[in-house]
Amino acid sequence: MPRRVYPTPRQPLDEGALIDDANAIIARYPAGRSRSALLPMLHLVQSAQGYVTSDGIAFCAKLLHLTRAEVAAVSTFYTMYKRRPTGEYLISVCTNTMCGVLGGQRSYDELSEQLGVGHNQTTADGVITLEHAECLAACDYAPVLTVNYEFFDQVDADKAKEIVAQLRAGKRPHPDRGGPLCGFKQISRQLAGFDDAVVGGHAADNDNLCQVVGREAGDVAGEPTLAGNRCSVATADRDNT
Amino acid sequence: MTGAAAIQAASVTPVLTQRWPHQPWKLANYERLDGYAGLRQALRQTPDALIELVKQSGLRGRGGAGFPTGLKWSFLPKDVGAPHYLVINADEGEPGTCKDLPLMMVDPHSLLEGAIITAYAIGAHQAFIYVRGEAVHAARRLRQAVREARAKNYLGRNILGSGFGLDVVVHAGAGAYICGEETALLESLEGFRGQPRLKPPFPATHGLYASPTVVNNVETIASVPFIVRHGADWFKSMGTEKSPGPKIYSISGHVKHPGQYECELGITLRQLLELAGGVRAGRSLKFWTPGGSSTPYFTAEHSDVPLDFEGAAAAGSMLGTTAIMVFDETTCIVGATLRFIEFYAHESCGKCTPCREGTYWMEQVLRRLEAGEGTEEDLSTLLDTCDNIFGRSFCALGDGATSCVVSSIKYFRDEYIAHVRQRRCPLASHASAPLAAQGVH
Secondary structure (H helix, E strand, O other), X not given: OOXXXXXXXXXXXXXXXXXXXXXXHHOOOOOOOHHHHHHHHHHHHHHHHOOOOHHHXXXXXXXXXXXXXXXXXXXXOOOOOOOOXXXXXXXXXXXXXXXXXXXXXXXXHXXXXXXXXXXXXXOOOOOEEEEEEOOOOOHHHOOOEEEOOEEEOOOOHHHHHHHHHHHHOOOOOOOOOOXXXXXXXXXHHHHOOOOOOOOOOOHHHHHOOOOOOOOOOOOOEOEOOOOOOOOOHHHOOOOXX | XXXXXXXXXXXXXXXXXXXXXHOOOOHHHHHHOOOOHHHHHHHOOOHHXXXXXXXXXXXXXXXXXXXXXXXXXXXXXXXXXXXEEEEEEEOOOOOOOOOHHHHHHHOHHHHHHHXXXXXXXXXXXXXXXXXXXXXXXXXXXXXXXXXXXXXXXXXXXXXXXXXXXXXXXXXXXXXXXXXXXXXXXXXXXXXXXXXXXXXXXXXXXXXXXXOOEEEXXXXXXXHHHHHHHHOHHHHHXXXXXXXXXXXXXXXXXXXXXXXXXXXXXXXXXXXXXXXXXXXXXXXXXXXXXXXXXXXXXXXXXXXXXXXXXXXXXXXXXXXXXXXXXXEEOOOOHHHHHHHHHHHHHHHOOOOOHHHHHXXXXXXXXXXXXXXXXXXXXHHHHXXXXXXXXOOOOOOOHHHHHHXXXXXXXXXXXXXXXXXXXXXXXXXXXXXXXXXXXXXXX
């Protein structure tokens, strides 16, 4: 029997539940250019099953009039499409040079030891998948890690372990930027371009609750000017206008 | 630019970041701060006049290569019967580079306003913003901005009654550094593996869907509304003759205040370090990158090199994305370079043999050097490998991978040799991590 690139899922993909969303994705692109929908469609099937399965591949192929081999060739190219069931939380620790030098490597090593999993592996309880990530474009806040791609800035090993402890205790610590944490499937849905998938309302609205910290009006150029990127719901300005 | 003039220049009113303290992601705030005023002005001009204006301003691409933006726009052929496309490269991922994410997060409408003006100038009715997948927060923020802009008729079929129509789609990637290369990005946007195309033909004639396409970086596009509002001469009053305008310098690493610093092009590291509070207490500068990991390292002796496209190149590096990564003397040059090469080996798309194999083998050699198991001959092996990578691949990823290797051996050969002779890393480990070293947590 030939080796399958993608595993057959335990639960088959509910295509009926995805078809409207898939068509909405295809409609974003010019007529006759439906293949452009493939990357968001792969995020979409991942949002249903937590990883890309043989069913997900077949679904994309059918709707975009591609072969399954063509779809698999694309999905295997990109790091964010997972080939094995992913935990509720994907923890990506940046270990590229800057974060690595500033403590990211140590965070990764200690998390790996504590969780008993290596790169791209999931804890037995299915809660956490660990990976080391390449540069996440947040070097000014190095070392960083992300939980389901939401950023936690200036995280040393102790803080990293604290975040993980909270996640395993069923809590969701608030990221330093953007909206509240959600599950891996829900963030995959956002990656497919849908903003309705966040616990507690719309992600973008929650982003708008963020308070600018850092530079004040009237400061001259040259001050650290990352104002607005640092967010905290605790000090949220709830005026959304 | 002389030192004194440059320091004065560094404290002029910010341009790209001027709205940042005022929550400009809220459309009402953005509008109050002259938001979309540039668009209104642009729609009263002809597209050709706008292209000429941007040409005159001397604006050069902010994504690393520094190609003249107006010239790029003017390359699009007219009347070829194919639609024109605008594609914005928001696939920020070059190690050290962290300017576009904050820009999109804080001031997303400035990017949209620039996109609408650019699309109008090049005759495109469809624009795509390709945001790296890991930057979910920025994509969310952009989608929100697009919805708001649509509701206020800044986007749509008849923008502000001008008769010009544009739709913008925010497209999330899926984790591949190579998609920051413009032709790989186009491949990815078309639903393929992100592998670069052979150039020519260039995207200007055969871009997205083989149609005339402009691909510009986020910061480039966000600069456009300011040029429209204040003119080419105003823009050229900042920066240097061949590299005019303001630029966001991202400073990270062993400095007191890492962050985004908007300055005129041509500022020096010495001045930037003053702005960032200097190297952390008790330490001194060892090496730094002027524009991300793909630009050859500089050392303390380059502290007064003017950081514009010409100055960085003349001193043996490149301006790149003005991502200033600062490392002090606790950082092992071999370890730092190894991590960069692991990155390139991981991110090489595999299409071209020199890059795919070269980065793989350099990783093996650097790994044994770092572990104290290398030989002095390994240094010539590395340099020879670099010779066989550089200039021999479709895109610049392989070229970029050679930068840190060649420059680290050029400036720190002794430290490599020490690894070989002492059979271990001569530096104390973990001292480079400030949080651990200071016992903060």
